[in-house]
Amino acid sequence: MKYLDEYRDRRSAQRYAKLIKALVKKPWTVMEVCGGQTHAIVRFGIDQMLPPQLSLVHGPGCPVCVTPIELIDRAIAVSRRPEVVFCSFGDMLRVPGSRGSLLEARAQGADIRVVYSPLDAVAVAQQLPERQVVFFAVGFETTAPMTAMAARQARSLGLPNFSLLVAHVLVPPAMEAILSSPSNKVQGFLAAGHVCTVAGFADYEPLARKYQVPMVVTGFEPLDIFQGLAMLVRQLERGTCAVQNQYSRSARAEGNQAAIALVREVFEPCARQWRGIGPIPQSGLRLRQAYSSLDAEKRFQVEGVKASEPKECLAGEVLRGLRKPRQCPAFGTLCTPDNPLGAPMVSSEGACAAYHRYHR
Numbered sequence: 001m002k003y004l005d006e007y008r009d010r011r012s013a014q015r016y017a018k019l020i021k022a023l024v025k026k027p028w029t030v031m032e033v034c035g036g037q038t039h040a041i042v043r044f045g046i047d048q049m050l051p052p053q054l055s056l057v058h059g060p061g062c063p064v065c066v067t068p069i070e071l072i073d074r075a076i077a078v079s080r081r082p083e084v085v086f087c088s089f090g091d092m093l094r095v096p097g098s099r100g101s102l103l104e105a106r107a108q109g110a111d112i113r114v115v116y117s118p119l120d121a122v123a124v125a126q127q128l129p130e131r132q133v134v135f136f137a138v139g140f141e142t143t144a145p146m147t148a149m150a151a152r153q154a155r156s157l158g159l160p161n162f163s164l165l166v167a168h169v170l171v172p173p174a175m176e177a178i179l180s181s182p183s184n185k186v187q188g189f190l191a192a193g194h195v196c197t198v199a200g201f202a203d204y205e206p207l208a209r210k211y212q213v214p215m216v217v218t219g220f221e222p223l224d225i226f227q228g229l230a231m232l233v234r235q236l237e238r239g240t241c242a243v244q245n246q247y248s249r250s251a252r253a254e255g256n257q258a259a260i261a262l263v264r265e266v267f268e269p270c271a272r273q274w275r276g277i278g279p280i281p282q283s284g285l286r287l288r289q290a291y292s293s294l295d296a297e298k299r300f301q302v303e304g305v306k307a308s309e310p311k312e313c314l315a316g317e318v319l320r321g322l323r324k325p326r327q328c329p330a331f332g333t334l335c336t337p338d339n340p341l342g343a344p345m346v347s348s349e350g351a352c353a354a355y356h357r358y359h360r
Helices: 002-023 035-043 069-079 102-107 118-127 144-157 171-180 193-199 204-211 222-238 257-266 289-294 315-319 351-357
Strands: 028-032 054-058 084-088 112-114 132-139 162-168 188-192 215-218 243-245 267-274 278-287
Touching (some): 002 222, 028 035, 028 222, 035 054, 035 188, 118 132, 132 144, 144 162, 144 257, 171 204, 204 215, 204 243, 222 243, 278 289
């Protein structure tokens, strides 16, 4: 049965590839926003099955990749304090700062622990009341509700030893930053289905109208991506600019209202620095005044830590869709998974890691 399913999927993919080839009459540049979609495209060679007039470029859809280098340095500074237990998702440990990584800090004695949920960090704070427990809150709209739940739980438990180093970012402002750039080449978007499952996609509709760019909320399986591309190409060729939902099995325009309400209770929008891109207005989340006592940056006074990107790394141009990973001179030479210059070579969703892993 598994073989038959794979066979049917392969045949369906071939049919979609032929359909897209028949639809495309003009050259188009399309960006997929999600790093999971990027890996699927590269792993399964989806881009190689498309007509040459349809160019796929990769966007800032990896939260690990866009976490600014100065925030990594702040995380390292906090983690090195003897009273701190620093908790993080595992894929953040190898992301390079300006002078090392969290993994190197752990090797040098910092108490850094990998957790699978911010609620795990709350449990550590309960178990170790004599230590300061900090959770590195990274992610898009998908992980923000769980961080908000951890903040609410820590406050209700009255935990004085728990805090958050917040690095949450929002997708629509980043898409607008790309569209408003003079160097923009993107004419259509495959929007991230999992983000829209939580946050909805109502915020995408003003962007589509303002910039006259069609968008299709898309899943992560190869057939999802083929179908999303076919829907997008139809719009491009017809000159329409609507937001369509290929991922209707999970995503709704209104999103998850309970999750949205929880995030709004704990966080408020703020300007955020994006690694390799720069500051984007209203693109991040910060703790509201009612939860400001949980702010690790203020508690440990690391707001002033600044850092610069390595000049050899062109990750910012990759994240804006201006270059493919192999067009970076450092790719595969100065920058490898074992010795990364930029976060896109480290993260499991990074475009550079996908190209390196799948020999592209």
